Amino acid sequence: KGDIILINSFHLENGVKKMRELSLQKSGFTLVTTTQNRKDEKKVSKPKENLSMQLELASWLKSKRIKGDTFDCFSTSVEEDDLNVPTRYIYKGKKNIQAQGVNLLLHEVDQETHGALFYSLLENNGRLYYGRMGKIIEYRLESNDVAKKLDDSLVDLIQISAVTLDKKLGDPVKVKSLKLSFVGEDAFDVPQSHRQIISKGKDGSLVMEIKRDFVLKTSVPLLLDEKKRSLAPSISSPSDNAKVVGLAIKIVGEASSDFEKASRLVKWIFANLEKTMAKNSDNALDVLDKKAGDCTEHTLLFVTLARALGIPAREVGGIAYMAGEKSPKMGWHAWAEFHDGKQWITADPTWNQILVDGTHIKFSEGSSDLKWLNILGGLTLKVIDFQKD
Structure with missing residues (x-):
């Protein structure tokens, strides 16, 4: 079948090296992650991706297909908690394009992974020729020389992905409630909760009513499976690590609730964490080593420390109001939710908020929920009303 028995991955960012090796040992598969400060080893499941699967995809593409046909397989990622990533190819049709004077027949498909749809043009062998994520991220197959000819100007992804508003909201901490009309170019199911209510407007647009988080009068206990999932240690969130557990206990001291x-x-x-976009980490132990990061690192560390204390916690993501901008904008942001036995409560360690303000709009729950990528760059919001302290 052409099973995977070895993967070596090398990552270099801002001078910091990270190496990962997935290998088959006598006891099964082992993933070893090596950084400048530490070496972590973890037993993992067998990769489901293999050469036969790739050949089956090529055969599927070349056979007679109609719009809506699907092909299910797995890809392998040594950077995710579950290295077996379910992937579904959804056929859309054939497309002829001219490239350097040559006529190419490509297959137009959507690749669905963790809810995100990656629009793709594939060659007969399944190789990616062109891809698009949301409305602003593109992948192109180019020669080495062309790919290295980068523009002189830097691109600020935060700014180009931000969602423009038609009204300024001022200090977001003071926003108690926010009512918006929501128009997306693609269908998207927005999560609802006690502080986030979605309804249909008269013109067919979605209306979102967001409130500053609050404590409910009635309890909404967690289901057993959800509780187990929200407490489980993982590669990115090693909540069972002795260093993590000890630090969590030290931080909370004699707090009872x-x-x-x-x-x-x-x-x-x-x-204790420096606010920077230049020190990315995908593991809570790395965050503690660097003592720095953006909202994703702050959130990852909170979730890990909370789980170490036996508190169910999860990462959530969406947008929140960007204070201090010349024009009003909502920026993509990550924060956390924890369950105190009665309800999910929001916590934003990047902005030092417990019970977040009324501009935090949730689009995803959990680190593997990537549906929000489908509306990246294709979202329009209009302020209907907002209330402040």
């Missing part, structure tokens, strides 16, 4: 424990975690992370 989960709410007070979470509040102390938020304050500690906010005070």
Whole structure:
């Protein structure tokens, strides 16, 4: 079948090296991650991707296909908690293009992974010729010389992906509630909760009513499976690590309630992590080594420390109001939710908030929920009303 028995991955960012090796040992597959400060080893499941699967995809593409046909397979990622990533190819049709004077017949498909749809043009052998994620990220097959001819000007992904508003909201911390009309170029299911209600407007657009988070009068307990999933240690969130557990216990001190424990975690992370976009980490231990990161690192560390204390927690993502901008904008942002036995409560350690303000709009729940990528660059919001302190 052409099973995978070895993967070597090398990553270099801002002078910091990270190497990963997935290999088959006598006891099964082992993933070893090596950084400048540490070497971590973890037993993982067998990769489901193999050469036969790639050949089957090529055969599927070349056979007679109609719009809507699907092909299910797996890809392998040594950077995710579950290295077996389910992928579905959804056939859309054939497309002829001219490239350097040659006529190419390509297959137009959507690749669906973790809810994200990656529009693709594939060659007969399944090789990617062109791809698009959302409305602003493109992948192109180019020669080495062409690919290295980069523009002189730098691209600020935060700015080009930000969602423009038609009204300024001022200090987001003071926003109690926000009512918006929502228009997306693609269908998208927005999560709902006690603080985020979605309804249909008269013109067919979606209307979102967002409130500053609050404590419910009635309890909404977690289902057993959801609780187990929200407490489980993982490659990115090693909540069973002795260093992590010890630090979590030290931070919360004598706090008795989960709410007070979470509040102390938020304050500690906010005070002890440098705010920077230049020190990315995909593991909470790396975050602790660097003591720095953006909203994803702050959130990852909170989730890991909370789970180490036995508090169910998860990463959530969406947009929030960007204070200090010349024109009003909502930027893509990550924060956390923890369950205190009664309800999900929001916590934003990047902005030092427990019970987040009324501009935090949630689009995803959990680190593997990537549906929000489908509306990246294709979202229009209009302010209907907002209330402040």
